[in-house]
Amino acid sequence: MDKESFLQWLSGEIPETLFPQIAAQVLFHCENCGECCRGEGYALVDVADIEEIAGALAISPTQARARLTDPDPEKNPGCRILKSTGPDRSCCLLDRNTGRCTIYSHRPRICRTFPMISEPVKTGEIISFYSDCRGTAKFVEMIQEKRSDPRVLEEIESLAGDEERLQDLRIMLFIWLSGMMGETEQARQICGATGISLPQDARSLQKDCLAYFLMTITTDGLDEYEYDGPANRNSNEKTKRKN
Numbered sequence: 371m372d373k374e375s376f377l378q379w380l381s382g383e384i385p386e387t388l389f390p391q392i393a394a395q396v397l398f399h400c401e402n403c404g405e406c407c408r409g410e411g412y413a414l415v416d417v418a419d420i421e422e423i424a425g426a427l428a429i430s431p432t433q434a435r436a437r438l439t440d441p442d443p444e445k446n447p448g449c450r451i452l453k454s455t456g457p458d459r460s461c462c463l464l465d466r467n468t469g470r471c472t473i474y475s476h477r478p479r480i481c482r483t484f485p486m487i488s489e490p491v492k493t494g495e496i497i498s499f500y501s502d503c504r505g506t507a508k509f510v511e512m513i514q515e516k517r518s519d520p521r522v523l524e525e526i527e528s529l530a531g532d533e534e535r536l537q538d539l540r541i542m543l544f545i546w547l548s549g550m551m552g553e554t555e556q557a558r559q560i561c562g563a564t565g566i567s568l569p570q571d572a573r574s575l576q577k578d579c580l581a582y583f584l585m586t587i588t589t590d591g592l593d594e595y596e597y598d599g600p601a602n603r604n605s606n607e608k609t610k611r612k613n
């Protein structure tokens with residue numbers, strides 16, 4: 371497969387809305403507040419996720435499935451959910467003292483892509499901006515600051531007028547996502563087939579992602595965003611999780 375046929379595959383198989391979501395995830399910085407690892411939701415896992423977790427804990431997939439997962443209440447095919455524990459319904463893999471994931475580099479794929487590459491809450495929205503995610507609050511602040519920056523506006527104009535650069539960026543975003551999902555062999559093959567790879571300087575990709583995000587997403591609604599994390603919230607209020 372060469373670059374042209376990969377681009378054809380990409381435009382046929384991958385929804386256009388995924389690319390601004392990936393760009394947002396590249397720009398997102400997790401503040402490790404732990405809010406997405408406790409509360410009413412749960413992390414959905416499939417067989418590959420359970421095998422990865424089992425490897426990280428040096429137990430068998432059968433043991434991991436039995437000890438750490440429950441049936442998925444929504445019955446997604448081939449999926450289970452991670453067990454929750456305690457009164458705050460923390461994920462069983464969360465260290466409740468530090469608020470950190472105990473298997474972070476082996477966490478399920480749904481946790482790797484949270485919060486920007488997740489199912490939008492309201493129809494018509496491309497990205498869900500979770501009010502209890504501290505990283506999202508910082509992301510919104512960053513976007514509000516940058517969206518009128520003249521240098522960023524110049525970047526948007528330059529990117530919007532350069533179809534080849536846009537195509538290359540979409541390939542890079544897909545490579546980045548593959549790496550994030552642990553699909554390193556797939557990422558390597560795409561690099562080899564298309565001749566496109568991620569830039570050495572992460573800031574270069576971030577600059578393009580910011581321009582691409584602002585070029586493809588209407589951000590006016592972000593002015594209504596309000597952070598409602600633990601410090602600002604009644605402790606009885608329910609929190610959101612990954613599902």
Ligand code: SF4
Pocket residue numbers: 406407413452461462463464465470471472473474477478481
């Ligand atoms: S697996 Fe880790 S990142 Fe995912 S919900 Fe559990 S503690 Fe959080």
Ligand code: SF4
Pocket residue numbers: 399400401402403404405406407484485502503504505506
């Ligand atoms: S809620 Fe947001 S900032 Fe907090 S741990 Fe989850 S992704 Fe990170």
